[in-house]
Each structure stands twice: as structure tokens, then as C-alpha cells.
Amino acid sequence: MSALLEVRNLETYYGPIMAIRGVSIEVHQGKVVSVLGANGAGKTTLLKTISGIMDPEKGRVIFEGEEIQGREPHHIVRRGIVQVPEGREVFPLLTVEENLSLGAYTRSDTAAIAQSRDLVFEYFPILKERRRQEAGTLSGGQQQMLAIGRGLMLKPKIMLLDEPSLGLSPLLTQEIFDILKRLNRDEGVTMLVVEQNAAVALDLADQGYVMELGRIVMSDTAERLAASEDIQSFYLGHANEGARGERRWKKKKTWR
Amino acid sequence: MEIMQLLLSGLANGCVYGLIALGFVLIYKATEAVNFAQGDFMMLGAFVMIGLVNTHFLGINFWIAVPLALLIMGALGYLLDITLLRSLFGQNQVAIVILTISLGFVIRFAAGAIWGHEPLNLQSPLALGDVRVGGAVISMADLAVIIVTVLLTIFLWQFFQRTKLGLAMQASSQNQMAAYYMGIPVKRVQGAVWALSAIVACIAGILYASKGAMDVSAGFIGIKAFAAAVIGGFGSLPGALLGGLIVGVIEPFASRYLPSGYSQLAPYTILILVLIFRPHGLFAQVRTKKV
Numbered sequence: 328m329s330a331l332l333e334v335r336n337l338e339t340y341y342g343p344i345m346a347i348r349g350v351s352i353e354v355h356q357g358k359v360v361s362v363l364g365a366n367g368a369g370k371t372t373l374l375k376t377i378s379g380i381m382d383p384e385k386g387r388v389i390f391e392g393e394e395i396q397g398r399e400p401h402h403i404v405r406r407g408i409v410q411v412p413e414g415r416e417v418f419p420l421l422t423v424e425e426n427l428s429l430g431a432y433t434r435s436d437t438a439a440i441a442q443s444r445d446l447v448f449e450y451f452p453i454l455k456e457r458r459r460q461e462a463g464t465l466s467g468g469q470q471q472m473l474a475i476g477r478g479l480m481l482k483p484k485i486m487l488l489d490e491p492s493l494g495l496s497p498l499l500t501q502e503i504f505d506i507l508k509r510l511n512r513d514e515g516v517t518m519l520v521v522e523q524n525a526a527v528a529l530d531l532a533d534q535g536y537v538m539e540l541g542r543i544v545m546s547d548t549a550e551r552l553a554a555s556e557d558i559q560s561f562y563l564g565h566a567n568e569g570a571r572g573e574r575r576w577k578k579k580k581t582w583r
Numbered sequence: 584m585e586i587m588q589l590l591l592s593g594l595a596n597g598c599v600y601g602l603i604a605l606g607f608v609l610i611y612k613a614t615e616a617v618n619f620a621q622g623d624f625m626m627l628g629a630f631v632m633i634g635l636v637n638t639h640f641l642g643i644n645f646w647i648a649v650p651l652a653l654l655i656m657g658a659l660g661y662l663l664d665i666t667l668l669r670s671l672f673g674q675n676q677v678a679i680v681i682l683t684i685s686l687g688f689v690i691r692f693a694a695g696a697i698w699g700h701e702p703l704n705l706q707s708p709l710a711l712g713d714v715r716v717g718g719a720v721i722s723m724a725d726l727a728v729i730i731v732t733v734l735l736t737i738f739l740w741q742f743f744q745r746t747k748l749g750l751a752m753q754a755s756s757q758n759q760m761a762a763y764y765m766g767i768p769v770k771r772v773q774g775a776v777w778a779l780s781a782i783v784a785c786i787a788g789i790l791y792a793s794k795g796a797m798d799v800s801a802g803f804i805g806i807k808a809f810a811a812a813v814i815g816g817f818g819s820l821p822g823a824l825l826g827g828l829i830v831g832v833i834e835p836f837a838s839r840y841l842p843s844g845y846s847q848l849a850p851y852t853i854l855i856l857v858l859i860f861r862p863h864g865l866f867a868q869v870r871t872k873k874v
Contacts, residue, residue, distance in 0.1 A: 380760075380763055380764075399768070400763045400766065401763075401766040403766075404764075404765065405766060409765075409766075412764055416758050416761040417761065418753070418758050418761060419758070425753075428750070429750060429751070429762075429765050430765055432751065432766050432767050433766040481765075
């Protein structure tokens with residue numbers, strides 16, 4: 328089966344700096360794919376290139392069999408790709424409801440939009456409670472929920488989630504990821520999740536990639552990645568016990 | 584009674600300042616650029632109208648000319664955005680400031696070349712004489728200015744609250760990046776904002792020209808309108824109108840009760856006081872982002 332979204336040898340620059348150095352990933356219909364990596368690995372750039380905010384220098388982005396790299400963002404959103412940006416970028420002076428209706432900006436069927444709204448309120452009841460409140464007055468966790476809910480309003484074929492755990496408490500992070508899991512399982516929403524928090528991301532995902540300095544350095548099923556020694560030591564924070572019971576700080580990752 | 588009289592004439596002027604200030608704020612909110620040619624847009628709008636209506640130019644009926652003038656100015660605003668402004672996209676703010684200031688000069692000289700540098704009166708059915716309100720006298724033109732401003736404010740408010748385009752304009756101004764993520768064609772929306780603010784400026788111009796003679800340097804009241812926008816809190820639409828009213832009302836009182844020479848300073852004194860005591864303006868819409 329061919330992938331819903333396929334990225335092939337993508338290269339994107341920030342001015343003279345090469346942020347992505349030939350990345351290839353695949354996301355299949357109904358699956359969740361996680362891209363792990365530290366700050367500056369190029370994860371956000373990857374998502375921005377897919378959603379058309381940035382143009383790649385080389386490589387291809389193929390969605391439903393068609394090349395979409397370098398298209399204007401609103402063309403790409405119309406195709407059903409929505410990015411939930413990092414850091415809860417809501418519209419602060421608009422109400423929760425207005426924020427949600429902007430998520431459906433490219434749709435025109437009012438009945439279907441109302442259905443999506445009900446779905447969002449079902450998964451995020453707090454948003455229903457606060458529907459008339461200005462988004463800027465919500466708490467951080469609620470703003471993240473609003474950003475995800477706003478993305479759902481497109482009835483997307485794929486959701487690109489940029490660090491949904493950023494700045495949230497472990498408890499809230501767990502709550503958000505539980506909701507994402509239910510959305511994937513019950514509504515069949517396909518997701519590409521970029522995360523630093525490897526534990527929650529791998530728990531949610533079917534497939535995982537590890538990115539470092541603009542390259543994919545590992546790729547496997549989420550289970551096998553979570554079990555691998557490299558991920559355990561560098562992303563999940565399990566200490567390496569050396570022969571003498573000391574932590575071996577200088578242990579190299581296998582891909583270096 | 585004298586106070587009532589001063590208040591009324593101040594309000595009418597204030598409405599014109601408020602409308603120009605509204606144009607400043609619309610563009611600033613949507614594109615983070617300050618259009619220093621806004622006063623000249625107003626002047627140009629007035630002259631386009633004079634060119635259409637006055638008998639020694641085209642002599643078109645006033646009520647047919649109004650939508651025509653608004654259309655011409657709206658198209659001009661949109662074209663300016665997609666040609667000049669968009670070519671400076673991503674450039675320093677200073678570049679845009681210099682561009683709009685020079686744009687103001689160009690408009691002024693172009694208008695002078697077309698319509699001459701002599702003051703002209705718009706043959707407006709609004710300039711019809713006076714109405715008595717209590718003991719005070721208000722000209723029909725002033726009354727029309729106030730009524731049109733109130734109606735336009737209500738219209739704009741509804742437009743921003745209820746229409747998809749209005750909501751998209753608010754969204755692009757509050758968080759441009761997120762607007763891109765929602766699939767809003769931000770650049771096209773910004774073009775629409777330029778068109779809208781040119782239309783508002785044109786309405787201000789028609790009203791201002793109905794109150795008295797226009798000449799090509801009338802755009803300089805843009806400076807007072809800029810002060811009004813800052814007083815109201817740059818970025819707030821009701822603030823811009825209120826700031827315009829404050830500046831408009833202060834002026835006749837200052838020239839009545841202060842020694843001549845000092846009265847001209849009054850609006851700017853208020854501006855400085857506001858900047859010292861409420862630096863974000865009277866209607867600040869500044870919220871810090873939660874982390």
C-alpha cells in the first residue's frame with residue numbers, strides 16, 4: 328500500500344543554513360508516526376516544509392500520490408493537511424468558538440462544520456464550557472487543547488502536531504496524549520507528531536523516526552524504538568550502568 | 584451654550600480624524616506596517632470625488648459618484664498592496680515607513696498635477712445649511728459627518744464580528760503564522776485590508792470635503808489622526824475613534840480658551856501625557872502570551 332504522505336530526500340534551508348539534510352519519511356493512512364529529536368534537529372522545519380510555510384530546496388513531498396512541495400500554505404490546507412503549531416499559537420483576542428470556526432476556514436458546508444464542532448467539544452469538554460471566552464485568557468493546557476481542536480475543525484486527512492507537550496506539566500501532557508490516542512483509534516485521524524518527549528510520543532505512535540542535525544538517524548516501529556538501547560539512554564533518560572557501576576557519560580550512540 | 588457649540592464642531596472634526604486614525608489602525612493591525620500616507624489617501628479620496636461630481640470636471644450625480652469613488656480608492660489600496668508593499672515583504676519596518684511617507688508625497692503632487700493646487704469645494708448635497716440643536720447651531724455637513732461615522736462604525740464592527748473575511752482579518756492580525764496554518768490566504772487578506780482602509784479614508788475625504796474647501800495639502804491632518812490613533816492605543820479600532828474625538832474636541836476648546844499659538848499644541852500635549860501615563864494608549868489591546 329502506498330503511503331498517504333511521503334517525504335523524499337527533502338532539503339530545506341534557513342538562509343545559508345541547511346536545516347534539513349535529505350529527510351525521507353512515510354505516513355500511512357490511519358497511523359501515528361512520531362519524529363523524535365532534540366532542539367534544533369530540524370523537526371519543526373520538516374513540518375513547516377510539508378505544510379508549505381517554508382519551501383524546500385530539493386526533494387519531494389507527496390500527498391495522496393501528488394507532489395505538493397513548494398505550494399502555498401492555503402492550497403495545502405485545502406487538501407486536508409493541517410499543522411497544529413508549537414507553543415499553542417491561538418488567536419488570543421478571539422473567542423474559543425471563533426478560533427474553532429477559523430479552523431474550518433477552507434470548508435463551506437455549515438452542517439458538516441457544526442458536526443466537527445460537536446466532535447471537538449466531545450473530546451475537549453472544557454472548550455465547550457469556555458466557548459465564549461477569549462482564547463488568550465485560557466490556561467496553557469486549554470490553549471493546547473484549543474489548538475488541537477482548531478486543527479480538527481478542518482476534518483483533516485492528516486494532522487501535523489508540533490510538540491504538543493511543550494510547556495505542559497507531565498499530567499497535562501499525559502491527558503493530551505490520551506486524547507490524541509482516542510482520536511486516532513476512534514476517529515481514525517492520521518497523525519505526524521514531532522516530539523522531544525520520547526516516552527509519550529512512542530507510546531502513541533505506530534512508527535517512529537529519530538532526527539539529529541537535520542537527518543533521520545533511526546527508523547523503526549515505535550515498540551522496537553522504545554526498546555532500543557540508544558533511545559533508552561539518550562531520550563528516555565535511563566542511566567547506563569557501566570561495568571564498575573558508574574555512568575558512562577562518554578558512551579557513543581550506535582549511529583555515530 | 585458656547586460649550587455646546589464648541590463641542591458639536593469639535594465632534595464633527597473629531598469624526599474625520601477618527602476615520603483616518605481607523606485607517607492607520609486597520610493597516611497596522613493586519614500588516615504591522617504604519618501607512619503614513621493615510622492622510623493623503625483621505626485627500627485623494629476627496630479629490631477623486633470632486634473630479635467625479637463637480638460640474639467643471641465630470642459632473643456625475645453625487646449619489647452615483649459615492650460608490651464609484653469608494654470603488655476606485657478600494658482598488659487603488661489593493662493594487663498598492665500587491666505591487667509596492669508586497670515587494671517589500673520581509674524588509675525592515677523602516678523601509679515600509681519610508682515607502683509610505685514618499686507615497687504620500689507622490690499622491691500629493693499627482694493630485695496637484697491633476698486637480699491643481701487651488702482649494703476646491705466639493706459640490707455636495709450635504710453642504711446645505713444649518714440645523715438648530717437646542718441653542719447651538721450645527722451645519723448639515725457636520726451633522727452628516729457624525730451620523731455617517733456612527734453608521735460606519737456599526738458596519739465595521741458587524742463586519743469584523745460576523746463575516747468570514749472580517750474574522751480572517753482579525754486572525755491574520757493577531758497571529759499571522761497561525762492564520763497561515765489555518766489555510767487563510769494571508770497576503771490576499773492583507774490586500775483586502777489595504778482596500779478597506781483606503782475606502783474608509785475615502786469616506787473621511789468625502790465628509791471632510793463636504794465641510795469646506797479641499798486643497799492637496801489637506802493630507803497633513805493625517806498627523807493629527809496619527810496622534811489620535813496613538814492616544815486611543817495603536818491597534819484598537821474603538822480607541823482610534825475615541826482618540827479622534829478627543830483630538831477633535833480639544834481643538835476648538837483650546838483655541839477658544841488658550842492664547843493663540845499655544846492652542847495648536849493641545850492635541851500633542853495630550854499625546855505626550857498619554858504616552859507618559861498610559862503608554863499603550865487608552866484602549867490597549869495588549870495581552871502577554873502565556874507560556
